[in-house]
Amino acid sequence: VQLVESGGGLVQAGGSLRLSCAASGFTFDDYAIGWFRQTPGKEREGVSAINSGGQTFHADSVRGRFYISSDRAKNTVYLQMNNLKPEDTAVYYCAADLLGVVSGSGAMYVWDEKMSYDHWGQGTQVTVSS
Numbered sequence: 001v002q003l004v005e006s007g008g009g010l011v012q013a014g015g016s017l018r019l020s021c022a023a024s025g026f027t028f029d030d031y032a033i034g035w036f037r038q039t040p041g042k043e044r045e046g047v048s049a050i051n052s053g054g055q056t057f058h059a060d061s062v063r064g065r066f067y068i069s070s071d072r073a074k075n076t077v078y079l080q081m082n083n084l085k086p087e088d089t090a091v092y093y094c095a096a097d098l099l100g101v102v103s104g105s106g107a108m109y110v111w112d113e114k115m116s117y118d119h120w121g122q123g124t125q126v127t128v129s130s
Contacts, residue, residue, distance in 0.1 A: 003022070003023055004021070009127070010127045016084065019078065023077070030052055031052060032049060033049065034047075034097065035068065035094055036114070039091075046113070086128045091123040092123060
């Protein structure tokens, strides 16, 4: 099982980036993918997720600016990030829930909880300058 993130970089505030999470080693159709981000000294926080049923979830801080999508044929999940702000600066990680069942609050596997995911990528740095 391997997850590889790409697409990070330096962008000015108001700009856009698209992150990719390429998955290998497991059946793409059955799992969920979450995107998390982390800055030094802070907890890793959930940004967006998509489960095996195609439901998507977004943190309040990115709703309306970030969009998650999947290309099952390419085993890749994308995070389109628009109108980026300096506070979006972080290392972004993708993670896989091999049960594919992450859902909203109250569910057994909540989409923005790290414990809901089995495997993690190495991360990609996103830096937004003001």
